[in-house]
Amino acid sequence: MVLHSEVPEDRARGTEDHRSGSSAAETAVYCRGVTKEFGTGEAKVRALRGIDVHIPYGRMTLLVGPSGCGKTTLISIMAGLLDPTAGEVSLLGCDLRSLSGSRLVQFRAENIGFVFQQYNLLPSLTAVENAAVPLIIRGVRRSLAIERAMALMTEVGLRERAQALPAQLSGGQQQRVAIARALVHEPRLLVCDEPTAALDAQSGRTVMNLIRRVTVRSDRAVIVVTHDSRVFDLGDRIIAMSDGLIDNHQREAP
Ligand SMILES: Nc1ncnc2c1ncn2[C@@H]1O[C@H](COP(=O)(O)OP(=O)(O)O)[C@@H](O)[C@H]1O
Numbered sequence: 001m002v003l004h005s006e007v008p009e010d011r012a013r014g015t016e017d018h019r020s021g022s023s024a025a026e027t028a029v030y031c032r033g034v035t036k037e038f039g040t041g042e043a044k045v046r047a048l049r050g051i052d053v054h055i056p057y058g059r060m061t062l063l064v065g066p067s068g069c070g071k072t073t074l075i076s077i078m079a080g081l082l083d084p085t086a087g088e089v090s091l092l093g094c095d096l097r098s099l100s101g102s103r104l105v106q107f108r109a110e111n112i113g114f115v116f117q118q119y120n121l122l123p124s125l126t127a128v129e130n131a132a133v134p135l136i137i138r139g140v141r142r143s144l145a146i147e148r149a150m151a152l153m154t155e156v157g158l159r160e161r162a163q164a165l166p167a168q169l170s171g172g173q174q175q176r177v178a179i180a181r182a183l184v185h186e187p188r189l190l191v192c193d194e195p196t197a198a199l200d201a202q203s204g205r206t207v208m209n210l211i212r213r214v215t216v217r218s219d220r221a222v223i224v225v226t227h228d229s230r231v232f233d234l235g236d237r238i239i240a241m242s243d244g245l246i247d248n249h250q251r252e253a254p
């Protein structure tokens with residue numbers, strides 16, 4: 001099930017024309033005027049102070065900035081894991097305010113894949129079984145789930161290691177299994193939060209190149225949060241944040 005709703009005209013600002021190349025239909029996520037405050041009174045933290053941003057399909061967008069500047073908060077709001085204090089979020093053509101409770105949970109499960117710094121693999125399952133988990137949870141027949149997961153294991157270059165347990169794999173290999181798991185249900189949006197933070201430079205580049213290769217297609221959007229400057233050159237597009245705001249100077253590849 002994919003939910004659709006109209007994207008209001010004004011939310012499409014900055015994307016030229018609905019009918020042309022970079023229309024709202026080609027934008028996976030829109031945030032407009034998004035703010036987020038945690039706590040109240042003396043303890044109040046203004047984590048996001050008015051964010052306008054869009055994430056296009058078909059490219060790997062990097063979200064960079066110093067620790068504490070609001071990156072995780074912003075992607076959590078984009079992915080519907082956290083409500084903004086104010087502002088609008090349109091995710092895959094759907095106004096997040098129109099979804100709540102179990103519908104939001106289902107929408108997320110069907111449309112978004114997540115990769116985190118921690119691989120969070122289940123230690124007693126093999127690599128391919130770990131990659132199959134999102135399908136098995138959704139009731140896909142086990143043999144079919146394993147077959148699809150095996151195709152992803154091949155894509156991430158781990159076909160030979162598919163029967164290994166997580167403890168028998170390196171950090172970089174475990175992260176590649178986590179990427180296979182995040183993609184096995186064919187999500188429209190892949191969200192990665194610091195996926196290379198626990199890896200050495202070489203494995204970090206391998207993982208970023210892999211994310212790029214397996215995700216960048218015209219019907220999928222990819223956002224990668226990182227403060228790992230060793231991999232900045234691998235993004236198609238960089239959005240820089242500081243102190244709860246988007247910086248003006250953004251690099252956009254041709
Ligand atoms: N659940 C929370 N409760 C209170 N403050 C929070 C919470 N989550 C994040 N913050 C604060 O919001 C700010 C932005 O945090 P975060 O989005 O995690 O930054 P980043 O991912 O860029 O390191 C920080 O000051 C952080 O301490």
Ligand SMILES: [Mg+2]
Nearest residue numbers: 071072073193
């Ligand atoms: Mg963070």
